[in-house]
Amino acid sequence: MLYSKLIGKTKKQFPKDEESLNAQLLIKAGFIQKEMAGVYVFLPLGLHVLNNIINIVREEMNNIDGQEILLSALQNPEVWKKSGRWDNETLDVWFKTQLKNGSELGLGTTHEEPLANLLSERIQSYKDLPLYVYQFQTKFRNETRARSGLIRTREFIMKDLYSFNKTNEELDEFYETAKDSYVKIFERAGIGDKTFLTFASGGSFSKYSHEFQTICTAGEDTIYLDRNKKIAINKEVYTDEVIKDLGLKKEDLEEVSAVEVGNIFKQGTRFSEPLGLKFTDENGVEKPVVMGAYGIGPSRLMATIVEINHDDKGIIWPKSVSPFNAHLVSLNTQADGVYEKLNSAGIEVLFDDRENVTAGEKLSDADLIGITNRIIVSKNTGDGVELKSRDSD
Amino acid sequence: MLYSKLIGKTKKQFPKDEESLNAQLLIKAGFIQKEMAGVYVFLPLGLHVLNNIINIVREEMNNIDGQEILLSALQNPEVWKKSGRWDNETLDVWFKTQLKNGSELGLGTTHEEPLANLLSERIQSYKDLPLYVYQFQTKFRNETRARSGLIRTREFIMKDLYSFNKTNEELDEFYETAKDSYVKIFERAGIGDKTFLTFASGGSFSKYSHEFQTICTAGEDTIYLDRNKKIAINKEVYTDEVIKDLGLKKEDLEEVSAVEVGNIFKQGTRFSEPLGLKFTDENGVEKPVVMGAYGIGPSRLMATIVEINHDDKGIIWPKSVSPFNAHLVSLNTQADGVYEKLNSAGIEVLFDDRENVTAGEKLSDADLIGITNRIIVSKNTGDGVELKSRDSD
Numbered sequence: 001m002l003y004s005k006l007i008g009k010t011k012k013q014f015p016k017d018e019e020s021l022n023a024q025l026l027i028k029a030g031f032i033q034k035e036m037a038g039v040y041v042f043l044p045l046g047l048h049v050l051n052n053i054i055n056i057v058r059e060e061m062n063n064i065d066g067q068e069i070l071l072s073a074l075q076n077p078e079v080w081k082k083s084g085r086w087d088n089e090t091l092d093v094w095f096k097t098q099l100k101n102g103s104e105l106g107l108g109t110t111h112e113e114p115l116a117n118l119l120s121e122r123i124q125s126y127k128d129l130p131l132y133v134y135q136f137q138t139k140f141r142n143e144t145r146a147r148s149g150l151i152r153t154r155e156f157i158m159k160d161l162y163s164f165n166k167t168n169e170e171l172d173e174f175y176e177t178a179k180d181s182y183v184k185i186f187e188r189a190g191i192g193d194k195t196f197l198t199f200a201s202g203g204s205f206s207k208y209s210h211e212f213q214t215i216c217t218a219g220e221d222t223i224y225l226d227r228n229k230k231i232a233i234n235k236e237v238y239t240d241e242v243i244k245d246l247g248l249k250k251e252d253l254e255e256v257s258a259v260e261v262g263n264i265f266k267q268g269t270r271f272s273e274p275l276g277l278k279f280t281d282e283n284g285v286e287k288p289v290v291m292g293a294y295g296i297g298p299s300r301l302m303a304t305i306v307e308i309n310h311d312d313k314g315i316i317w318p319k320s321v322s323p324f325n326a327h328l329v330s331l332n333t334q335a336d337g338v339y340e341k342l343n344s345a346g347i348e349v350l351f352d353d354r355e356n357v358t359a360g361e362k363l364s365d366a367d368l369i370g371i372t373n374r375i376i377v378s379k380n381t382g383d384g385v386e387l388k389s390r391d392s393d
Numbered sequence: 394m395l396y397s398k399l400i401g402k403t404k405k406q407f408p409k410d411e412e413s414l415n416a417q418l419l420i421k422a423g424f425i426q427k428e429m430a431g432v433y434v435f436l437p438l439g440l441h442v443l444n445n446i447i448n449i450v451r452e453e454m455n456n457i458d459g460q461e462i463l464l465s466a467l468q469n470p471e472v473w474k475k476s477g478r479w480d481n482e483t484l485d486v487w488f489k490t491q492l493k494n495g496s497e498l499g500l501g502t503t504h505e506e507p508l509a510n511l512l513s514e515r516i517q518s519y520k521d522l523p524l525y526v527y528q529f530q531t532k533f534r535n536e537t538r539a540r541s542g543l544i545r546t547r548e549f550i551m552k553d554l555y556s557f558n559k560t561n562e563e564l565d566e567f568y569e570t571a572k573d574s575y576v577k578i579f580e581r582a583g584i585g586d587k588t589f590l591t592f593a594s595g596g597s598f599s600k601y602s603h604e605f606q607t608i609c610t611a612g613e614d615t616i617y618l619d620r621n622k623k624i625a626i627n628k629e630v631y632t633d634e635v636i637k638d639l640g641l642k643k644e645d646l647e648e649v650s651a652v653e654v655g656n657i658f659k660q661g662t663r664f665s666e667p668l669g670l671k672f673t674d675e676n677g678v679e680k681p682v683v684m685g686a687y688g689i690g691p692s693r694l695m696a697t698i699v700e701i702n703h704d705d706k707g708i709i710w711p712k713s714v715s716p717f718n719a720h721l722v723s724l725n726t727q728a729d730g731v732y733e734k735l736n737s738a739g740i741e742v743l744f745d746d747r748e749n750v751t752a753g754e755k756l757s758d759a760d761l762i763g764i765t766n767r768i769i770v771s772k773n774t775g776d777g778v779e780l781k782s783r784d785s786d
Contacts, residue, residue, distance in 0.1 A: 007460050007515060007526060033511055035465045041511060042463040050463075067400050070435040070443075072428045073466070073531060074548050095490045097500065100537050107490065107500075118426055118434060122400060133400060138466060138531055144493050155467050 001044070001324070003352040003365075006030070008043030010365045020218060022303035023149025025315050029368045031323075038146025038154035045350075045369065046302075048323035050157070053298040054136055056188045056320065057159050060181045064174075066134040066161055071114055073138055075106035079117045082274045093141040095154075107140035112267065112293060115162055116275035123289060126166055126281050130174065134161035136298070148220060150303035151259055157299060163292040164272075166281065171266060171290045178294050182212055182262050189301060190318025194308055195261060198223050198232040199246060205268030208237070213258035216307045221260055224253040232258075259304045267291040315370030316391050324350040327371035331359040331378035338377055338385060349375075366390075394437070394717070396745040396758075399423070401436030403758045413611060415696035416542025418708050422761045424716075431539025431547035433692075438743075438762065441716035443550070446691040447529055449581045449713065450552050453574045457567075459527040459554055464507055466531055468499035472510045475667045486534040488547075500533035505660065505686060508555055509668035516682060519559055519674050523567065527554035529691070541613060543696035544652055550692060556685040557665075559674065564659060564683045571687050575605055575655050582694055583711025587701055588654060591616050591625040592639060598661030601630070606651035609700045614653055617646040625651075652697045660684040708763030709784050717743040720764035724752040724771035731770055731778060742768075759783075 003009070008030035015027045015034065023040075026032045031046035042050055058068070074097075080086035086106070088094050095107040108114070115133060123129065139158045146154055161178070165171040179197070186195040191214050198213040213223050213232060225232040226248050233242055233253070243250055269288040272278070277289045302321070309316045317323065328339055328351040339351045350371060352362050359378075366374055367390070376386040396402070401423035408420045408427065416433075419425045424439035435443055451461070467490075473479035479499070481487050488500040501507070508526060516522065532551045539547055554571070558564040572590070579588040584607050591606040606616050606625060618625040619641050626635055626646070636643055662681040665671070670682045695714070702709045710716065721732055721744040732744045743764060745755050752771075759767055760783070769779040 005458075005460075005524075007462065007512070007524060009515070035467070035507065035511075036469045039465045039467045039469075041465060041507075044460050044462060047461055047463050065398075067398075067437050068440055069400065069437060070440050072432045072434060072548055074428070074432045074533070076429045095498075097488045097490045100535055105488075114428065114434075118428075119400070122402070131398075131400060140467070142493055155465055 001348075001350050003350055004354050006044060006350070008033070008045055010368050018149060019147060020149035020151065020303075021310070022151065022218065022306040025306055025310055026150065026303070029315055029370070032150070038143060038152070040150060040153060040299075045323045049302055049317070049321050050298055052321040052323075053189060053301050054157070054159070057185055057296055057298060058136070060185050060188075061134045061159070061161055064132065064177050064181050066132045069133055069135050071108070071111050071118075071135055071137055073108050073140065075108050075114065077104055077106065079113045079275070080106065083113050083271055084274070085113065093143060095140045095142045108137070109139055109141050110293075111135070111137070111160055112162065112271040112291070113275060116271045116277040116289075116291070119164065119289075120275055120277045123164065123277060123279050126279055129164055129166045129279055129289065130170060131164040132161060132174070133164070134159060148218060148303075150299045151218065152220070153299065156297055159296045159298060161294040163294070164277075165290045165292070166279065166287075168268070168290055171268075171292055175264065175266060175292055178264055178292070179210065182264065182294070182296070185296065186212060186214070186261065188320050189305065190320055191261070191301075191305055191308060196223070196225055196230055196232045196258075198234050198258070199237060199242065200234040200263070201237050202266070203270070205270055206266040209263060209265040211260045212262035214261050214304050214308065215256050216259050216304060217257055218307045219257035219259040221258050223256060223258045225256050226252045227254065228252065259300070259307070261301050261304050262294075262296045264294045265292060267293055310370070313364065314368030317370045317372055319372040322372040323369070324348045324371050326350075326373040326375050327366050327369065328352065328375045328377070329362050329366055331362065331376060333377060333379055335377035338375065342375075394743050396743055397747050399437060399743070401426070401438055403761050411542060412540060413542035413544065413696075414703070415544065415611065415699040418699055418703055419543065419696070422708055422763070425543070431536055431545070433543060433546060438716045439695075442695055442710070442714050443691055445714040445716075446582060446694050447550070447552070450578055450689055450691060451529070453578050453581075454527045454552070454554055457525065457570050457574045459525045462526055462528050464501070464504050464511075464528055464530055466501050466533065468501050468507065470497055470499065472506045472668070473499065476506050476664055477667070478506065486536060488533045488535045501530070502532055502534050503686075504528070504530070504553055505555065505664040505684070506668060509664045509670045509682075509684070512557065512682075513668055513670045516557065516670060516672050519672055522557055522559045522672060522682065523563060524557040525554060525567070526557070527552060541611060541696075543692045544611065545613070546692065549690055552689045552691060554687040556687070557670075558683045558685070559672065559680070561661070561683055564661075564685055568657065568659060568685055571657055571685070572603065575657065575687070575689070578689065579605060579607070579654065581713050582698065583713055584654070584694075584698060584701060589616070589618055589623055589625045589651075591627050591651070592630060592635065593627040593656070594630050595659070596663070598663055599659040602656060602658040604653045605655035607654050607697050607701065608649050609652045609697060610650055611700045612650035612652040614651050616649060616651045618649055619645045620647065621645065652693070652700070654694050654697050655687075655689045657687045658685060660686055703763070706757065707761030710763045710765055712765040715765040716762070717741045717764050719743075719766040719768050720759050720762065721745065721768045721770070722755050722759055724755065724769060726770060726772055728770035731768065735768075
């Protein structure tokens with residue numbers, strides 16, 4: 001890609017209407033643009049990163065036998081009335097709309113109900129289970145206040161995986177598999193060392209749910225972290241009883257701000273019962289399917305990566321999600337030959353081919369954009385090139 | 394993929410609530426499921442086909458210098474008021490919704506306005522042009538009556554490309570490039586021989602727009618086709634004057650039903666002027682950018698492929714969009730070894746591993762699903778396999 005042609009060049013200034021660092025950096029560096037409060041557009045660089053993250057998540061979902069589908073955003077009220085979540089009081093982030101005949105529709109904020117409903121005619125016997133289904137789908141959430149840049153938006157792609165099991169024991173086993181899968185995803189995305197399994201409120205079916213919280217000053221959550229044991233407690237369930245229950249000690253726990261980058265939740269029969277999602281077991285007995293839900297927001301993950309991987313010059317992308325493999329910078333000389341060679345070798349390159357731009361400007365734009373590997377061609381490098389990674393001198 | 398584990402197995406019966414053949418076949422064969430009128434869910438087989446189509450379109454868009462971005466579904470009324478298309482009377486397929494503070498938002502039906510608005514701060518000089526921008530993005534259209542299965546839905550992914558040029562001549566040149574690109578896409582998708590360039594109404598800026606119409610009994614459009622010249626006229630502009638203008642003769646034109654699988658449109662300054670999308674030319678003169686729009690709905694294309702490629706046993710996918718490379722069927726014997734070999738060779742296989750299912754059932758399911766290549770392992774084939782393509786005996 002030629003930088004001179006790129007939609008989404010860097011800007012000289014930070015945007016004035018953004019409080020959050022991730023939005024400030026991503027907008028200044030040309031990755032995203034604000035459409036309105038809580039709604040962002042992904043420009044080519046931003047879409048590259050988003051897709052890199054999505055691909056990591058997709059690979060790990062396939063590795064644990066997830067089958068990818070695509071549900072709809074438009075939601076049928078009848079399905080949600082069965083679980084009691086159609087009311088705006090129960091689920092307070094609904095966007096609602098209407099057909100021309102006046103019938104109300106919702107825009108999906110999550111998809112337990114439609115998926116349980118869909119599977120209720122496809123799951124009959126214990127032979128149809130277990131089943132693991134996921135999607136990358138646009139969610140709409142009518143947040144009262146959208147802030148924090150890409151961390152909390154009104155429209156975003158979410159990876160939501162749902163598990164369908166015969167028994168609690170089978171769910172427990174898959175839950176551990178999903179937990180391991182999430183650990184791998186955050187490691188691969190370059191935030192593994194700052195991301196901790198966190199105990200959160202569990203609802204009526206299970207004592208706890210689990211979040212993956214990444215330590216970050218921009219985080220909206222407060223967690224109490226035992227760095228040695230690598231586990232934390234969300235403030236919402238931080239009591240002496242829970243601390244004891246988890247075998248932790250108050251004096252080992254550190255209060256930190258964190259971003260919830262993933263969450264996993266045993267839902268039991270909370271949705272399968274009202275939606276009529278049943279199966280017949282080995283003995284011919286009809287039972288409700290046991291469910292779990294597992295979410296990751298790729299754009300929130302992208303924002304979190306930026307929040308914890310930057311310096312005063314700009315973003316520092318982990319290699320696995322870097323928008324291009326390399327940033328080729330030509331300083332007062334031609335580098336077209338190098339660009340062509342890299343392209344033919346299948347290396348995805350952003351080539352800063354601009355003329356009439358100083359070396360200093362090109363290098364500072366490269367710092368701002370933060371591609372992992374930089375290749376510099378200048379009069380000093382002769383027939384060779386200079387290689388540098390963004391996070392080294 | 395093991396068929397026994399697949400979400401979205403074939404059904405015994407056609408759905409009762411579908412008039413259209415594409416929806417009937419796709420639902421019976423396990424590709425899609427109806428969520429409500431005009432809204433469908435893509436099951437794994439359906440998502441495979443949809444992604445195959447998307448990948449063909451993406452490759453061709455990149456080949457003509459398209460840059461991929463992702464705009465938002467939620468739309469800001471202020472942007473649309475500038476072009477006069479916020480009113481439901483002007484654009485009659487709006488879905489509208491509200492923020493909690495009562496402000497109205499729209500759900501995007503098309504994206505000229507937000508994209509022109511976005512680029513108005515990024516395009517300044519003639520050096521920033523031409524620019525070609527596309528996306529695969531979910532559109533919402535409040536259709537009065539949703540029928541025709543995946544041909545006309547209320548929610549669907551659309552590829553919309555927009556061109557931004559300095560002059561009408563430059564637009565004319567790109568328009569021909571885009572036309573050629575569309576011809577390639579429909580050829581690659583296996584419907585090239587039934588798809589014809591069709592002259593349709595042009596609006597205020599250009600005499601005609603162009604549609605790509607695929608001959609198909611399910612088509613909602615009527616076109617007048619000159620099979621020798623391979624061009625057609627949409628009924629909406631079918632007059633003696635237009636026939637003459639295009640150098641056609643009434644007696645050479647055949648009236649046929651067709652599905653509009655793509656459309657390309659010179660928009661000129663219809664959107665750039667009200668949205669303030671201007672550039673400064675070589676002489677320092679400020680001018681509005683000249684725009685064009687180019688749409689393809691991958692799910693409509695999928696439906697059209699089904700409408701024209703099936704027999705009384707089921708779907709016959711063209712190889713380029715087939716959900717899997719091969720359908721492996723074991724008849725009263727083991728085929729696990731063959732499955733593993735195919736997988737290791739990187740061949741994507743749907744393996745009908747079901748036990749207690751007759752050979753007849755397996756073969757008729759394979760006919761219904763319509764994967765291009767079939768590999769049969771039976772006692773008769775010994776150490777070998779039998780190869781068959783779906784469209785041959």
